[in-house]
Amino acid sequence: MNAKGTVHKYGNNIDTDVIIPARYLNTADHSELAKHCMEDIDTSFVNKVQKGDIMVGGANFGCGSSREHAPIAIKAAGIDCVIAKSFARIFYRNAINIGLAILECPEASDKISDGDTVSIDFDTGIIYNETKQEQYQAQPFPDFIKEIINANGLLNSIKSRKGN
């Protein structure tokens, strides 16, 4: 599994209220949520994001509410992977559970700039910055998490476990 795209970079403590403001949580429709992704800190995001792009954040990405609408909005907006220095734990769980790839990599978070083109090899955890011609090593997922991702999400993994 690989990803390659243009980076949209944000800072530390990107909270779920700015990822998807609560005023839009009166729907669970993925494309509706995507229309308002990041709008309270970056009104231009939804216009410039292309399918397959990468989001990069600082420390504690996804802090705040447990709303799964946050990773859903990011994924539905077209983002293939979020890289951050660290993730808030509920966001981390939710992203895995819905099949949004996320990687913890402090070096990549520090060195990647907004607009860089980045490619990611999820099997090795290697992030390659094509613009800067630099390579960063991300934390690979533990096997337990890999099983969930390979099953395409938590509920599928439960079904396959029950099937066995």
Add this chain to the structure above:
Amino acid sequence: MFLSDKSSEIFKIALYSIDKKLYNNNYSLETGRLPICGQLPNKGEMFMGMTMTQKILAAGAGLDSVSAGQLIRVKLSLVLGNDITTPVAINEFEKNGFDGVFDKSKIAMVMDHFVPNKDIKAAQQTKQCRCFACKYDIDNYFDVGEMGIEHALLPEKGLVAPGDIVIGADSHTCTYGAVGAFSTGVGSTDMAAGMATGEAWFKVPEAIRFELTGKLKPFVSGKDVILFIIGKIGVDGALYKSMEFTGEGVSELSVDDRLCIANMAIEAGAKNGIFEVDDQTLEYVNARVNRPYTVYKADEDAVYERVINIDLGAIDPTVACPHLPENTRDAAALSDVKIDQVVIGSCTNGRISDLRIAAEILKGKHIAKGVRAIVIPATPTIYREAMKAGYIDIFMDAGCAVSTPTCGPCLGGYMGILAEDEVAVATTNRNFVGRMGHVSSKIYLASPAVAAASAITGVITDPRNI
């Protein structure tokens, strides 16, 4: 759990050389921990003492012992959702073809965020929850009239007890640690899986121990304590970890104070916040819970990531300035901040003791000209109690609006949205950009006492200066 990695081995040796008694105590039957194999471990092998959270998780996983970092699957005592997160869970549940819930008495659905419904879309979402609850005969479905703010309602109804393992599709689910439960916020997919299987997976957290001493000063409450702590350790200061509150100071905190403190553990990034169970807890729980429960204590030799000493008597009324809960200052230092709105309520501070202190401060007074104040009792029981005690009259005489229970304004849903550049003092839990309304509005998080005092003066005010 036997330790095998090198760092643990080094730690083990270090521990043995520091305190042989502690080392030997690891084998004590009194600790309730037996070797997995059913035999005493050989010399050179030992158990790590477990934190309170680890003991609850070990029991839930059917293991004698767990250690930090271990991935486990546990049985759940309760699965919770609200009117925003439950629809997403129902969609996943149905999309994946599940056709039954694991236990209809162990699922709680509380319609509190945009309820009474703020618009047609919100009404559709609540209807979806209502239909699901009806279809599966969910015992603990709470709708308008019966519903309260979930984290005030569930403890009040006796649905959470010491030793429970609770997941909730709401980040403030960590509140129930106040009564000695392991409880944590998850997303909707976890909720769906929990409803279907009665299980969830966890990475066993390490813990920070907060050793509480001393006694709170007048007009200082649990809210000031947790804001003070978050100011000290930061919004990711406890990321992925448990916050365990112990020490003689615990008994100086009311159960309401503890609920408030545990509630905001998530604002420090924590997986859960948990209090040692004492007589006050048992009195509270026994008056409400009608089923057996188990009280867990941390092992004396439990290993903590760090220990932080908190002198409750050294804490003054504390306010978190925009736009992070870690931006704390003394309320007294913010008297130049003019405010437009005050909100007293939420899962953090909508309980009877919160309304009582606010009423004491507002009694016979009127809020400042140009300030709006909204008071939201968190549950119908709290509302009625406040009414009987005369607090509702006091609030209305002071010029406050009093609302039926709802999370509304806390998350910028409805019932008190802020306009451009407006400033609010709120007893809620998050002051992120745009959280309560316009992106340029500002939120100062404070206790009910600070909020009430500020409503009277129109600027942020230390309640001791009223």
